Amino acid sequence: MSxxxxxxxxxxxxxxxxxxxxxxxxxxxxxxxxxRALAQGLGWFSIGLGLTELAYGGxxxxxxxxxxxxxxxxxxxxxxxxxxxxxxxxxxxTPWISARVAGDALDIATVLxxxxxxxxxxxxxxxxxxxxxxxxxxDVICAQNLAKAPLAPSEKVKRDYRRRSxxxxxxxxxxxxxxxxxxxSDIIGPEAMRPWTLANA
Numbered sequence: 001m002s003x004x005x006x007x008x009x010x011x012x013x014x015x016x017x018x019x020x021x022x023x024x025x026x027x028x029x030x031x032x033x034x035x036r037a038l039a040q041g042l043g044w045f046s047i048g049l050g051l052t053e054l055a056y057g058g059x060x061x062x063x064x065x066x067x068x069x070x071x072x073x074x075x076x077x078x079x080x081x082x083x084x085x086x087x088x089x090x091x092x093x094t095p096w097i098s099a100r101v102a103g104d105a106l107d108i109a110t111v112l113x114x115x116x117x118x119x120x121x122x123x124x125x126x127x128x129x130x131x132x133x134x135x136x137x138x139d140v141i142c143a144q145n146l147a148k149a150p151l152a153p154s155e156k157v158k159r160d161y162r163r164r165s166x167x168x169x170x171x172x173x174x175x176x177x178x179x180x181x182x183x184x185s186d187i188i189g190p191e192a193m194r195p196w197t198l199a200n201a
Contacts, residue, residue, distance in 0.1 A: 021147040023098060027091040031149035038142050039093045042100060045135075046084030053077030064128060065121030066114050076110075079103055094146040101143055104136035 031039070053060065057074035061067050083103065086096035111132065114125035167174065 023095050025090060025092040025095050028151040029092050029149045030152050031146050035142060035145040039087060039097055042097060042142060043084045043087030046080045046087065050077045050080030050084060053080060063124055064114050065119040072110060097139060097143045097146060100139045104132060104139055108132050
């Protein structure tokens with residue numbers, strides 16, 4: 001079928017695809033205490049690692065046998081500081097922990113070339129890769145647990161309605177208001193089905 005047969009409604013805005021839960025921040029998330037403590041620990045770890053990379057980026061690069069990577073390692077130190085501050089300062093650290101996972105992948109990709117033959121410090125590179133893979137696993141577990149954490153009820157759900165009865169007027173004002181009400185015959189039902197009283201005798 002041609003596009004002219006069914007014209008596209010251009011006035012309707014395009015549908016927006018929601019972001020995955022691990023990329024969005026929601027202060028209603030209520031992770032378990034263990035996950036919350038793990039996230040805080042990773043935040044402080046990021047701060048410490050960032051300061052170390054900034055101060056000793058050149059020494060780390062030489063230890064890896066990759067002296068030209070010193071500026072990159074210092075830049076990664078700035079990234080770690082930003083991520084650590086985001087984890088510790090946000091109400092929901094989920095997207096910041098997910099950013100750590102992406103940063104871990106970038107770190108691994110940066111260190112992998114150190115395994116090439118000209119590098120005499122391959123054993124140090126292997127140690128660094130082992131540490132990076134271990135930290136990545138912890139970051140992934142923490143990010144998954146945060147993304148799956150239950151959400152607390154919103155403020156609208158938590159409002160207190162205990163003083164509301166559902167009636168427009170107080171009970172004292174409505175008491176006896178229907179005293180003079182007479183039920184229509186069609187509400188009472190057919191005469192044969194009405195309760196037997198002296199009036200029917």
